[in-house]
Amino acid sequence: GAGVSQSPRYKVAKRGQDVALRCDPISGHVSLFWYQQALGQGPEFLTYFQNEAQLDKSGLPSDRFFAERPEGSVSTLKIQRTQQEDSAVYLCASSSDRGAYNEQFFGPGTRLTVL
Amino acid sequence: AQRVTQPEKLLSVFKGAPVELKCNYSYSGSPELFWYVQYSRQRLQLLLRHISRESIKGFTADLNKGETSFHLKKPFAQEEDSAMYYCALLGGGKLIFGQGTELSVKP
Numbered sequence: 001g002a003g004v005s006q007s008p009r010y011k012v013a014k015r016g017q018d019v020a021l022r023c024d025p026i027s028g029h030v031s032l033f034w035y036q037q038a039l040g041q042g043p044e045f046l047t048y049f050q051n052e053a054q055l056d057k058s059g060l061p062s063d064r065f066f067a068e069r070p071e072g073s074v075s076t077l078k079i080q081r082t083q084q085e086d087s088a089v090y091l092c093a094s095s096s097d098r099g100a101y102n103e104q105f106f107g108p109g110t111r112l113t114v115l
Numbered sequence: 116a117q118r119v120t121q122p123e124k125l126l127s128v129f130k131g132a133p134v135e136l137k138c139n140y141s142y143s144g145s146p147e148l149f150w151y152v153q154y155s156r157q158r159l160q161l162l163l164r165h166i167s168r169e170s171i172k173g174f175t176a177d178l179n180k181g182e183t184s185f186h187l188k189k190p191f192a193q194e195e196d197s198a199m200y201y202c203a204l205l206g207g208g209k210l211i212f213g214q215g216t217e218l219s220v221k222p
Binding site for chain 2: 003004033035040041042043045046048056058084103104105106107108109
Protein backbone atom coordinates (compact mmCIF):
# COMPACT_ATOMS: atom_id res chain seq x y z
CA GLY A 1 0.00 0.00 0.00
CA ALA A 2 0.97 3.64 -0.28
CA GLY A 3 3.07 5.16 2.44
CA VAL A 4 2.91 8.66 3.89
CA SER A 5 3.04 11.29 1.17
CA GLN A 6 3.88 14.97 1.43
CA SER A 7 3.53 17.87 -0.97
CA PRO A 8 5.17 19.88 -2.23
CA ARG A 9 8.52 18.13 -1.95
CA TYR A 10 10.35 21.46 -2.31
CA LYS A 11 9.15 24.96 -1.58
CA VAL A 12 11.00 28.23 -1.98
CA ALA A 13 9.40 31.23 -0.32
CA LYS A 14 10.34 34.86 0.01
CA ARG A 15 10.61 36.14 3.54
CA GLY A 16 7.18 37.23 4.71
CA GLN A 17 5.20 34.87 2.49
CA ASP A 18 2.73 32.34 3.86
CA VAL A 19 3.22 28.66 3.02
CA ALA A 20 1.07 25.54 3.38
CA LEU A 21 2.54 22.05 3.56
CA ARG A 22 0.36 18.99 3.08
CA CYS A 23 0.59 15.51 4.56
CA ASP A 24 -1.39 12.43 3.48
CA PRO A 25 -0.98 9.76 6.14
CA ILE A 26 -1.35 6.04 5.68
CA SER A 27 -5.05 5.24 5.38
CA GLY A 28 -6.60 4.41 8.72
CA HIS A 29 -3.77 5.75 10.83
CA VAL A 30 -5.14 7.54 13.85
CA SER A 31 -2.00 9.38 14.91
CA LEU A 32 -0.24 12.06 12.89
CA PHE A 33 2.93 13.92 13.82
CA TRP A 34 4.80 16.89 12.34
CA TYR A 35 8.54 17.31 12.85
CA GLN A 36 10.99 20.02 11.79
CA GLN A 37 14.51 19.02 10.78
CA ALA A 38 17.07 21.77 10.44
CA LEU A 39 20.25 21.13 8.45
CA GLY A 40 22.60 18.82 10.32
CA GLN A 41 20.14 18.18 13.12
CA GLY A 42 17.74 15.42 14.08
CA PRO A 43 14.00 15.87 13.64
CA GLU A 44 12.28 17.98 16.31
CA PHE A 45 8.67 17.45 17.30
CA LEU A 46 6.20 20.17 16.35
CA THR A 47 2.68 18.85 16.91
CA TYR A 48 0.52 15.72 17.23
CA PHE A 49 -3.02 14.83 16.16
CA GLN A 50 -5.18 11.95 17.20
CA ASN A 51 -7.84 11.80 14.50
CA GLU A 52 -8.93 15.44 14.09
CA ALA A 53 -7.96 16.51 17.60
CA GLN A 54 -4.68 18.37 18.04
CA LEU A 55 -3.58 16.94 21.37
CA ASP A 56 -0.09 18.37 21.60
CA LYS A 57 1.26 21.52 19.97
CA SER A 58 4.04 22.14 22.44
CA GLY A 59 6.74 22.03 19.76
CA LEU A 60 5.38 24.77 17.51
CA PRO A 61 8.08 27.47 17.63
CA SER A 62 5.79 30.48 17.37
CA ASP A 63 2.23 31.55 16.72
CA ARG A 64 3.15 31.84 13.05
CA PHE A 65 2.92 28.06 12.88
CA PHE A 66 -0.50 26.48 12.64
CA ALA A 67 -1.55 22.90 11.88
CA GLU A 68 -4.90 21.32 11.20
CA ARG A 69 -6.42 17.95 10.39
CA PRO A 70 -10.11 18.75 10.01
CA GLU A 71 -11.40 15.36 8.89
CA GLY A 72 -8.92 13.18 10.70
CA SER A 73 -6.89 12.22 7.64
CA VAL A 74 -5.03 14.83 5.56
CA SER A 75 -3.14 17.42 7.58
CA THR A 76 -1.81 20.85 6.65
CA LEU A 77 1.00 22.73 8.35
CA LYS A 78 0.79 26.45 7.69
CA ILE A 79 3.55 28.94 8.34
CA GLN A 80 2.65 32.59 8.20
CA ARG A 81 5.09 35.42 7.45
CA THR A 82 7.97 33.02 6.88
CA GLN A 83 11.39 33.89 8.24
CA GLN A 84 14.82 32.62 7.20
CA GLU A 85 15.06 30.53 10.38
CA ASP A 86 12.01 28.55 9.17
CA SER A 87 14.17 26.98 6.45
CA ALA A 88 14.19 23.26 7.19
CA VAL A 89 12.79 19.91 6.12
CA TYR A 90 9.30 19.37 7.50
CA LEU A 91 8.52 15.73 8.14
CA CYS A 92 5.14 14.15 8.65
CA ALA A 93 4.69 10.76 10.28
CA SER A 94 1.66 8.60 10.99
CA SER A 95 1.02 5.58 13.15
CA SER A 96 -1.88 3.34 13.99
CA ASP A 97 -1.60 4.49 17.62
CA ARG A 98 0.67 6.53 19.83
CA GLY A 99 2.36 3.89 21.93
CA ALA A 100 5.84 2.46 21.78
CA TYR A 101 4.67 -0.66 19.97
CA ASN A 102 3.26 1.42 17.13
CA GLU A 103 5.82 2.37 14.55
CA GLN A 104 5.78 5.89 13.19
CA PHE A 105 5.99 5.85 9.39
CA PHE A 106 7.60 8.91 7.90
CA GLY A 107 6.93 10.77 4.70
CA PRO A 108 9.67 12.02 2.37
CA GLY A 109 9.52 15.52 3.80
CA THR A 110 9.05 18.99 2.36
CA ARG A 111 12.22 21.04 2.06
CA LEU A 112 11.37 24.68 2.73
CA THR A 113 13.84 27.38 1.78
CA VAL A 114 13.07 30.94 2.83
CA LEU A 115 15.04 33.58 0.95
CA ALA B 116 14.93 17.24 30.79
CA GLN B 117 14.40 14.63 28.10
CA ARG B 118 17.36 14.51 25.78
CA VAL B 119 19.16 12.19 23.38
CA THR B 120 22.85 12.66 22.66
CA GLN B 121 24.79 11.12 19.79
CA PRO B 122 28.37 12.28 20.30
CA GLU B 123 29.69 11.37 16.85
CA LYS B 124 28.53 13.26 13.78
CA LEU B 125 30.51 10.98 11.47
CA LEU B 126 31.80 7.45 11.88
CA SER B 127 33.94 5.95 9.15
CA VAL B 128 34.91 2.26 9.11
CA PHE B 129 36.13 -0.29 6.61
CA LYS B 130 33.94 -3.11 5.35
CA GLY B 131 34.04 -6.08 7.73
CA ALA B 132 35.04 -3.99 10.75
CA PRO B 133 32.86 -3.81 13.87
CA VAL B 134 30.64 -0.78 14.28
CA GLU B 135 29.30 0.92 17.40
CA LEU B 136 27.16 4.05 17.15
CA LYS B 137 26.81 5.70 20.53
CA CYS B 138 23.61 7.01 22.05
CA ASN B 139 23.05 8.39 25.53
CA TYR B 140 19.76 9.58 26.90
CA SER B 141 18.31 11.61 29.74
CA TYR B 142 14.83 10.62 30.88
CA SER B 143 13.06 10.37 34.21
CA GLY B 144 11.14 7.15 34.03
CA SER B 145 11.30 3.93 32.08
CA PRO B 146 12.54 4.85 28.59
CA GLU B 147 11.35 3.51 25.27
CA LEU B 148 14.23 3.78 22.81
CA PHE B 149 14.55 3.36 19.07
CA TRP B 150 17.07 3.53 16.27
CA TYR B 151 15.92 5.09 12.99
CA VAL B 152 17.92 4.98 9.76
CA GLN B 153 17.87 7.12 6.63
CA TYR B 154 19.59 5.71 3.56
CA SER B 155 20.61 8.07 0.77
CA ARG B 156 17.56 9.55 -0.99
CA GLN B 157 15.17 7.48 1.13
CA ARG B 158 12.85 8.40 3.93
CA LEU B 159 13.46 7.95 7.63
CA GLN B 160 12.55 4.44 8.75
CA LEU B 161 12.57 2.42 11.93
CA LEU B 162 15.55 0.11 12.32
CA LEU B 163 14.88 -1.39 15.72
CA ARG B 164 13.26 -0.73 19.09
CA HIS B 165 14.58 -1.91 22.43
CA ILE B 166 11.28 -3.38 23.62
CA SER B 167 11.40 -5.94 20.82
CA ARG B 168 14.94 -7.02 21.63
CA GLU B 169 15.41 -7.84 17.97
CA SER B 170 18.31 -7.95 15.56
CA ILE B 171 17.69 -6.22 12.25
CA LYS B 172 20.18 -6.39 9.37
CA GLY B 173 22.72 -7.69 11.87
CA PHE B 174 22.34 -4.66 14.15
CA THR B 175 21.57 -4.96 17.85
CA ALA B 176 21.16 -2.41 20.62
CA ASP B 177 21.06 -3.04 24.34
CA LEU B 178 19.51 -0.66 26.82
CA ASN B 179 21.90 0.05 29.71
CA LYS B 180 19.95 1.93 32.34
CA GLY B 181 22.97 2.33 34.60
CA GLU B 182 24.91 4.15 31.90
CA THR B 183 21.74 5.61 30.29
CA SER B 184 22.95 4.32 26.94
CA PHE B 185 21.47 2.55 23.93
CA HIS B 186 24.43 1.99 21.63
CA LEU B 187 23.88 0.39 18.21
CA LYS B 188 26.28 -2.38 17.27
CA LYS B 189 27.11 -4.58 14.34
CA PRO B 190 30.01 -7.04 14.32
CA PHE B 191 30.84 -6.79 10.60
CA ALA B 192 29.89 -3.62 8.72
CA GLN B 193 28.75 -3.79 5.09
CA GLU B 194 28.91 -1.03 2.48
CA GLU B 195 25.11 -0.97 2.30
CA ASP B 196 25.03 0.06 5.97
CA SER B 197 26.24 3.52 4.98
CA ALA B 198 23.47 5.90 6.09
CA MET B 199 22.38 8.43 8.72
CA TYR B 200 21.42 6.83 12.01
CA TYR B 201 19.23 8.53 14.59
CA CYS B 202 18.66 7.41 18.14
CA ALA B 203 15.25 8.39 19.50
CA LEU B 204 13.43 8.37 22.82
CA LEU B 205 9.65 8.14 23.16
CA GLY B 206 8.70 10.76 25.72
CA GLY B 207 5.17 12.02 26.30
CA GLY B 208 4.00 10.18 23.20
CA LYS B 209 6.42 11.96 20.88
CA LEU B 210 9.82 10.98 19.56
CA ILE B 211 12.85 12.93 20.76
CA PHE B 212 15.74 12.47 18.34
CA GLY B 213 19.47 12.81 18.67
CA GLN B 214 21.46 14.81 16.16
CA GLY B 215 22.31 11.74 14.14
CA THR B 216 25.50 9.93 13.19
CA GLU B 217 26.54 9.47 9.60
CA LEU B 218 28.02 6.01 9.11
CA SER B 219 30.34 5.60 6.16
CA VAL B 220 31.52 2.08 5.35
CA LYS B 221 34.47 2.05 2.97
CA PRO B 222 35.29 -0.90 0.69
